[in-house]
Amino acid sequence: MRINSWMMTAPGRDMELMDREATPGPNEVLIQVVGCGVCHTDLGFFYDGVPTRHALPLTLGHEISGHVLDAGPGAESWVGKTVIVPAVIPCGECAACLEGEGSICPT
Helix, strand or coil: CEEEEEEECCCCCCCEEEEEECCCCCCCEEEEEEEEECCHHHHHHHHHCCCCCCCCCECCCCEEEEEEEEECCCCHHHCCCEEEECCCCCCCCCHHHHCCCHHHCCC
16 A cells, blocks of 8 residues: 655654555554654654664654554454554563553563
8 A cells, every 4th residue: 555654854854755655564554644642752853863763764753543544464353443552562571561561661
């Protein structure tokens, strides 16, 4: 599926609207973003050049809500659902996650 989004290409530089292919892998979904929070982390990436976990270009914003448009193998039941993506995605492996406390996952 072809998607477009505003992407940061370098700290402090105007963002660019980029078009690209997005294909969900196994147990992944593609979300049409309806709402997105911009927090201090995003501002640090953009204004201060704080290093990101992923190489640029990068779409900022990690507190989102939206609708699942497409899904990879194993996630098909999510298509059409309204979802949120929390600011912290738990690893599922640390002590906090194994005790059901993913909201305090240190990773």
